[in-house]
Amino acid sequence: MENEGLLKNRLSELASRSFDRGVWVFSEFLTLAEQDVLLRMRLKAPFTLFGGLPTSERKIACFGSGELCGCVEDPPLACLKIEPAMRKFADPLTHRDFLGALMSLGLRREVMGDIEIVDNVGWLFCLESVAPFITDNLTSVRRTTVRVSPSDPPVTLSSPPPVTELVVASERLDAAVAAVFRLSRSQAQELIDREQVFISGRLPKSAALDISPGSVVSVRHYGRFVYEGVARETKKGKLRVLVRIYK
Numbered sequence: 001m002e003n004e005g006l007l008k009n010r011l012s013e014l015a016s017r018s019f020d021r022g023v024w025v026f027s028e029f030l031t032l033a034e035q036d037v038l039l040r041m042r043l044k045a046p047f048t049l050f051g052g053l054p055t056s057e058r059k060i061a062c063f064g065s066g067e068l069c070g071c072v073e074d075p076p077l078a079c080l081k082i083e084p085a086m087r088k089f090a091d092p093l094t095h096r097d098f099l100g101a102l103m104s105l106g107l108r109r110e111v112m113g114d115i116e117i118v119d120n121v122g123w124l125f126c127l128e129s130v131a132p133f134i135t136d137n138l139t140s141v142r143r144t145t146v147r148v149s150p151s152d153p154p155v156t157l158s159s160p161p162p163v164t165e166l167v168v169a170s171e172r173l174d175a176a177v178a179a180v181f182r183l184s185r186s187q188a189q190e191l192i193d194r195e196q197v198f199i200s201g202r203l204p205k206s207a208a209l210d211i212s213p214g215s216v217v218s219v220r221h222y223g224r225f226v227y228e229g230v231a232r233e234t235k236k237g238k239l240r241v242l243v244r245i246y247k
Contacts, residue, residue, distance in 0.1 A: 004037060011038055011061065018063035019044035024073040027061040028110040028127065032218055035059060035201035049201060050075045051113050052125035053157060055226065055246055057218055058113040059201070060127075077113070078131035081151035082122035082138065090120055090144045098122040101141040102134065118156050163242045165231060170239065173197070173217070174207035180243055181222045196220040223247060 011027065018025040025045075030038065035049060038061055045068065051059035066072045082098060084090035091097075098115050102124070113125035122141070126134065135148045168175040177197060178188040191197050192207040198218045199211060211217065213229035228242035 007034060007037055008041060011041060012043060014061070015043035015045040015047065015063050019068065022069055024062065024064035024069050024071075026063070026076055028108075029058045029060055029113045032057055032198040032201055033195070033203070035061075036198065036203045039202055050077070052077055052079060053114070053116075053153065055216055055224060056114045056125065057224065058125075060113075076128040078126055078128045079151055079153050080124045080126060080131060080134060080148055082124060082141065082146050082148050084120060084141075085145040085147050087120065091142050093117065093120055093122065093141055093144060097142045098124070101138060101146075105134065105137055107134070116153070116157050118154055123151075123153050123157060160226065161244045161246060163228060164245055165240055165242055167234065167238050168241055171210040171230065171241070172207065173199070173204055173209045173211055176211055176225075176227060176241065176243070177217065177219060179241075180217075180225050180245060181219060191219060191222075 014025045014027055017023070029051070030049075038047070045063045046065045047061050047063045049059040050062055051057065060075055060077065062075050064073070084093075095115055095117060098117070102112060103109070107130060111127045111130045116123045124134070131150065135150070138146065138148050140146060166179045168179045174185050174188040174192060177183065177191065178185050189207045192204060195203055196219060197204060199209075200216050211227045213227060215227045216224060217227060218224040224246050226244040226246075228244060231240045231242050233239055
């Protein structure tokens with residue numbers, strides 16, 4: 001994350017431009033840590049965060065509202081499908097492979113959002129302004145020749161994963177993180193202390209925080225899940241909770 005003071009100044013300027021002119025103004029993609037800074041700020045203009053999917057981690061800030069601007073404007077995002085030209089002979093491609101190929105084009109990370117992979121095909125959310133450049137210039141990922149085209153995200157990304165039922169001692173954040181990612185409570189506590197865990201884009205103040213239904217919990221280097229709430233209590237006083245785990 002850039003210097004927090006500089007980030008706050010930049011976000012304040014965008015919000016002021018939206019409020020003073022009565023127009024929609026959009027940021028580049030913000031990391032989870034940057035979103036936490038934004039969510040703690042008091043700004044002139046209202047804003048929403050959007051990344052392409054409800055569970056996207058990297059999001060742009062959309063400053064404005066229908067009331068303020070007199071209209072509704074779609075965020076300037078594009079979704080690109082990056083697929084092997086010959087799937088039969090393609091290497092297994094990872095998130096790092098796709099990101100490395102994109103960064104080698106000289107693009108800044110701030111113009112690109114999440115990269116999702118389904119069946120060895122990458123789906124990139126990016127700013128509309130860079131989508132034509134990526135489409136024309138990205139020809140290979142790792143040693144695999146690829147084709148790039150604008151596309152809607154597949155149903156498998158738009159639809160939530162199935163519900164998983166887990167047994168936890170309580171609705172505390174550390175208990176849920178430990179259960180979902182098969183960690184000890186102390187390991188979960190350490191991740192939270194190191195500011196590696198976010199709840200719907202915000203840094204939690206304590207591992208003892210109870211998470212509420214609908215919360216999106218992101219854990220760096222592990223993944224994310226949506227907490228759906230308590231299903232029932234066990235005979236031993238523990239809780240059977242429902243989560244949707246995104247891989």
